[in-house]
Amino acid sequence: LPPMQSFYQGWLFISACLKQRKCKQVLASTRKLHAGAEGSKVSPSAAPERLPFCRVTEEDLAFFRKILPGRTIVDPDLVEPSNVDWLKSVRGSSEVLLRPQTTEEVSQILSYCNSRNLAVNPQGGNTGLVGGSVPVYDELILSTSLMNKILNFDSISGVLTCQAGCVLENLSFYLEERDYIMPLDLGAKGSCQIGGNVATNAGGLRLLRYGSLHGTVLGLELVLADGQVLDCLSTLRKDNTGYDLKQLFIGSEGTLGVITAVSILCPRKPKSVNVVFLGCETFEQLLKTFQLCKGMLGEILSAFEFLDSECMRLLNTHLKLPNPISDCPFYIVIETSGSDPTHDAQKLHNFLEEAMTSSLVSDGTVATEEAKIKALWSLRERVTEALTHDGFTHKYDISLPVERIYQLVTDMRKHLGNQAKSVVGYGHVGKTT
Numbered sequence: 228l229p230p231m232q233s234f235y236q237g238w239l240f241i242s243a244c245l246k247q248r249k250c251k252q253v254l255a256s257t258r259k260l261h262a263g264a265e266g267s268k269v270s271p272s273a274a275p276e277r278l279p280f281c282r283v284t285e286e287d288l289a290f291f292r293k294i295l296p297g298r299t300i301v302d303p304d305l306v307e308p309s310n311v312d313w314l315k316s317v318r319g320s321s322e323v324l325l326r327p328q329t330t331e332e333v334s335q336i337l338s339y340c341n342s343r344n345l346a347v348n349p350q351g352g353n354t355g356l357v358g359g360s361v362p363v364y365d366e367l368i369l370s371t372s373l374m375n376k377i378l379n380f381d382s383i384s385g386v387l388t389c390q391a392g393c394v395l396e397n398l399s400f401y402l403e404e405r406d407y408i409m410p411l412d413l414g415a416k417g418s419c420q421i422g423g424n425v426a427t428n429a430g431g432l433r434l435l436r437y438g439s440l441h442g443t444v445l446g447l448e449l450v451l452a453d454g455q456v457l458d459c460l461s462t463l464r465k466d467n468t469g470y471d472l473k474q475l476f477i478g479s480e481g482t483l484g485v486i487t488a489v490s491i492l493c494p495r496k497p498k499s500v501n502v503v504f505l506g507c508e509t510f511e512q513l514l515k516t517f518q519l520c521k522g523m524l525g526e527i528l529s530a531f532e533f534l535d536s537e538c539m540r541l542l543n544t545h546l547k548l549p550n551p552i553s554d555c556p557f558y559i560v561i562e563t564s565g566s567d568p569t570h571d572a573q574k575l576h577n578f579l580e581e582a583m584t585s586s587l588v589s590d591g592t593v594a595t596e597e598a599k600i601k602a603l604w605s606l607r608e609r610v611t612e613a614l615t616h617d618g619f620t621h622k623y624d625i626s627l628p629v630e631r632i633y634q635l636v637t638d639m640r641k642h643l644g645n646q647a648k649s650v651v652g653y654g655h656v657g658k659t660t
């Protein structure tokens with residue numbers, strides 16, 4: 228379902244043996260998801276015929292070895308992890324992994340592949356959850372993992388410019404030392420790369436506060452399928468000179484070219500951060516809490532996330548993460564971040580008092596110290612991981628009007644019956660405009 232104005236985002240995760248049919252074009256090639264990584268039977272409709280791309284020859288490898296000495300990987304054991312996605316639901320059969328370090332090398336690779344009619348699959352941290360990061364057949368994998376240099380940070384404007392292969396968490400560490408933060412944060416931050424974040428238009432936990440990458444990404448450097456380098460690496464917040472081409476590449480999943488560098492506007496590190504973990508009896512109460520929260524916390528509200536009791540069960544069972552409050556059908560993680568600890572604490576106190584006295588929430592706990600904040604956040608961030616321990620996960624990332632998010636979970640439970648081991652709902656409750 229396409230995101231729409233004034234709609235809200237929620238994520239649904241379903242453990243079931245279903246076939247995905249999402250398709251993606253990589254540069255010149257048409258791609259669809261394919262057989263399950265664990266060898267499930269190929270559905271005739273799940274994968275297209277392999278298009279008439281050429282197969283890699285010894286001469287091709289000789290060319291790649293010349294431009295990427297020691298970084299043209301053909302050892303099957305080393306290529307294997309790049310052929311399987313994070314959820315282990317799809318598998319490709321590429322025999323070549325290319326690891327460029329510079330834009331010039333990416334350009335040479337794509338120009339050569341274009342002239343030789345070789346299909347290419349760009350790959351960042353391989354944490355994507357819709358199968359787009361791995362090949363369908365034998366496409367060459369172009370990994371940006373070695374393109375991990377920070378190119379510039381302007382401490383006055385807060386604009387960071389870096390290569391596309393920088394790992395999100397490393398960028399966060401770098402910025403925090405300089406009193407700034409990344410405008411996005413996700414559970415996959417330890418592995419996902421900024422280029423992959425841009426290519427997937429990742430939302431994440433801070434979207435409610437800092438908006439989407441369409442607003443925070445100021446510039447991109449790109450290499451098109453024929454090797455042409457497109458320099459849209461502006462660092463200006465206001466740039467109304469002609470077409471804003473970079474927007475086309477945000478969310479393009481590698482279909483239009485390879486992102487090689489990103490400049491992004493980073494907010495100042497908040498001086499005070501509080502995290503609250505609350506329990507609600509119904510989803511309706513959860514939504515009322517969201518409304519109350521927006522009204523009472525206003526400008527300091529930085530995240531509002533939810534998970535259901537089934538998620539909590541999986542977190543307890545598979546990751547041994549204890550529930551910090553009493554058992555409830557729904558749980559909320561609220562984060563505030565601001566510049567005045569006393570002011571923020573007072574606002575939060577007023578909000579909690581109102582939420583408790585009006586019986587919107589039945590239990591809760593507050594964290595202000597870093598260790599407890601991390602522990603509460605991990606209950607939301609590690610749900611995806613807990614699911615992977617429970618069996619094959621079929622996952623939808625969807626945007627729906629906020630009041631209808633959970634209806635989809637209950638409908639799917641009814642629809643799937645005992646065909647699914649568990650059907651769970653969790654995600655961001657926030658405006659996506």
Ligand SMILES: Cc1cc2nc3c(=O)[nH]c(=O)nc-3n(C[C@H](O)[C@H](O)[C@H](O)COP(=O)(O)OP(=O)(O)OC[C@H]3O[C@@H](n4cnc5c(N)ncnc54)[C@H](O)[C@@H]3O)c2cc1C
Pocket residue numbers: 313348349350351352353354355356359360361371391412413414415418419420421422423424425426427428429430431432480481482484485486487608611612
């Ligand atoms: C635990 C977990 C939590 C997550 N949480 C969120 C979340 O909160 N919000 C959200 O939106 N997503 C979330 N995701 C999914 C999210 O899309 C990815 O984690 C991340 O954005 C992908 O980055 P990556 O570097 O791993 O890209 P990959 O997985 O390697 O690639 C993803 C896609 O981008 C393309 N691509 C990668 N790099 C480039 C490049 N340099 N140029 C062109 N194309 C490229 C690939 O071809 C592929 O189509 C989560 C995933 C996990 C595992």
